[in-house]
Amino acid sequence: MASSTSGRLAELKRKMETRDARVGIVGMGYVGLPLALLFSGERFRVTGFDIAEDKVATLNAGGSYIVRISPASIQEAQKAGFSVTSDYSQIAQMDAVIICVPTPLNEHHEPDLSYVVGTVQSIAPHMHDGQLIILESTTYPGTTEEVVVPILESGNPSGLRVARAAEESGLHVVFSPEREDPGNDTVARHDIPKVVGGCGLAAADLASALYGAIFRRVVRVGSPSVAEMTKLLENIYRCVNIALVNELKQLCMRMDIDIHEVIDAAKTKPFGFQPFYPGPGLGGHCIPIDPFYLSWKAREFDFRTRFIELAGEINTAMPYFVLDNITAALNQREKSLKSAKILVLGLAYKRDIDDLRESPSLTIIELLRAKGAIVAYNDPFFPTVGRGRHYDLNMQCTPLDNLAQYDAVVIVTDHSSYDFPAIVQQAQLVVDTRNATKGIDSPKIVRC
Ligand SMILES: NC(=O)c1ccc[n+]([C@@H]2O[C@H](COP(=O)([O-])OP(=O)(O)OC[C@H]3O[C@@H](n4cnc5c(N)ncnc54)[C@H](O)[C@@H]3O)[C@@H](O)[C@H]2O)c1
Numbered sequence: 001m002a003s004s005t006s007g008r009l010a011e012l013k014r015k016m017e018t019r020d021a022r023v024g025i026v027g028m029g030y031v032g033l034p035l036a037l038l039f040s041g042e043r044f045r046v047t048g049f050d051i052a053e054d055k056v057a058t059l060n061a062g063g064s065y066i067v068r069i070s071p072a073s074i075q076e077a078q079k080a081g082f083s084v085t086s087d088y089s090q091i092a093q094m095d096a097v098i099i100c101v102p103t104p105l106n107e108h109h110e111p112d113l114s115y116v117v118g119t120v121q122s123i124a125p126h127m128h129d130g131q132l133i134i135l136e137s138t139t140y141p142g143t144t145e146e147v148v149v150p151i152l153e154s155g156n157p158s159g160l161r162v163a164r165a166a167e168e169s170g171l172h173v174v175f176s177p178e179r180e181d182p183g184n185d186t187v188a189r190h191d192i193p194k195v196v197g198g199c200g201l202a203a204a205d206l207a208s209a210l211y212g213a214i215f216r217r218v219v220r221v222g223s224p225s226v227a228e229m230t231k232l233l234e235n236i237y238r239c240v241n242i243a244l245v246n247e248l249k250q251l252c253m254r255m256d257i258d259i260h261e262v263i264d265a266a267k268t269k270p271f272g273f274q275p276f277y278p279g280p281g282l283g284g285h286c287i288p289i290d291p292f293y294l295s296w297k298a299r300e301f302d303f304r305t306r307f308i309e310l311a312g313e314i315n316t317a318m319p320y321f322v323l324d325n326i327t328a329a330l331n332q333r334e335k336s337l338k339s340a341k342i343l344v345l346g347l348a349y350k351r352d353i354d355d356l357r358e359s360p361s362l363t364i365i366e367l368l369r370a371k372g373a374i375v376a377y378n379d380p381f382f383p384t385v386g387r388g389r390h391y392d393l394n395m396q397c398t399p400l401d402n403l404a405q406y407d408a409v410v411i412v413t414d415h416s417s418y419d420f421p422a423i424v425q426q427a428q429l430v431v432d433t434r435n436a437t438k439g440i441d442s443p444k445i446v447r448c
Contacts, residue, residue: 091123244276
């Protein structure tokens with residue numbers, strides 16, 4: 001029994017290494033779709049799974065709904081066998097299944113694992129012996145063992161168990177965090193080392209063989225929990241350091257010191273310092289959300305994650321700080337915020353990406369409107385903005401012309417397509433939350 005299992009494992013590992021393994025990726029979003037293309041680019045036959053029928057149809061028609069992914073790259077992948085489906089019975093044909101579905105917070109600021117649970121419940125009935133299942137969604141330590149494994153074991157009709165020992169048959173389960181930084185082209189995706197934590201040695205072996213085919217380096221850790229915690233440490237590190245510079249920015253403004261000049265000088269130190277930059281508040285699916293997955297889990301251990309909570313407090317207050325600065329700048333010009341015409345530049349949560357999840361722009365627009373301002377926005381990535389989980393704006397993008405009509409132009413996202421000198425020249429007042437106007441000397445600029 002053990003020798004036939006080890007033969008099967010060796011065969012599966014060989015299929016991973018020779019790219020003959022079939023890879024299923026669940027969740028064709030910002031993480032799953034680029035990952036599918038990466039595997040396709042390395043000659044793996046990839047099947048994408050998504051419950052959103054419009055995404056399935058767009059991808060199967062050779063189209064794309066993510067700006068930085070071209071339809072040509074989807075069509076290229078199709079030539080290598082890439083197709084997308086909402087039919088979970090096809091999971092049975094996969095050698096490896098990688099789960100990349102959302103892990104947001106619910107309205108009580110607690111982990112919402114419903115997408116992960118829903119996905120695992122859907123795939124469990126189609127699992128077969130020897131299959132590799134990898135969770136990539138960011139989550140709290142313990143999720144793979146406490147949530148994923150029990151559903152897989154209770155939900156498959158053949159009574160398969162998760163393999164723990166090196167030569168045991170069953171399901172091979174792994175957590176491997178996605179570490180991508182959208183819009184950051186300085187590091188190629190395959191150069192970002194892939195952290196892998198398996199429920200058993202065989203699982204870690206198989207996942208290392210699979211990821212080793214596309215990533216230059218695979219970092220094995222002792223358990224899924226270590227891999228889950230690794231991802232959270234990375235994001236908490238960013239969250240806390242961004243909060244630190246956001247707080248110091250406010251102090252520097254009172255002291256009439258340019259925080260950006262300070263950071264530029266500090267980062268010349270060749271060791272022991274990594275620069276983080278202040279801004280209008282956190283955005284995106286990761287940094288504003290993931291740390292609270294750990295805070296929530298910590299409560300089970302009667303532990304308070306004070307750094308995370310303090311950082312959250314400072315970062316979530318930043319849009320209010322921006323609002324105060326817009327109000328003060330208008331006041332200086334003997335204008336009130338009520339009825340002021342304000343143009344917000346940039347909806348995306350950061351430069352040059354088409355993602356507005358948790359974007360501080362949305363909060364700033366809502367705060368401005370609540371104070372009676374007449375708000376317009378411009379963002380080359382969003383012709384319109386409607387309703388989301390936490391906002392209801394219903395607005396259309398305004399062309400970037402006739403800027404003198406606005407009482408203030410507020411730079412919230414510093415897209416590289418914006419011509420900031422021209423914007424300053426035309427506007428009456430520019431409130432800059434990103435240091436986008438660095439080097440431009442004008443009394444019209446208020447930096448905050
Ligand atoms: N976006 C990033 O930059 C980034 C970076 C690192 C980690 N992550 C993590 O990766 C995970 C995915 O994030 P994302 O940004 O790709 O999310 P996303 O919302 O862009 O995509 C998720 C996709 O999953 C699909 N989906 C939801 N439930 C499903 C189900 N039951 N079956 C099949 N498909 C389903 C959705 O339709 C959507 O297409 C999250 O845990 C996130 O925290 C994201």
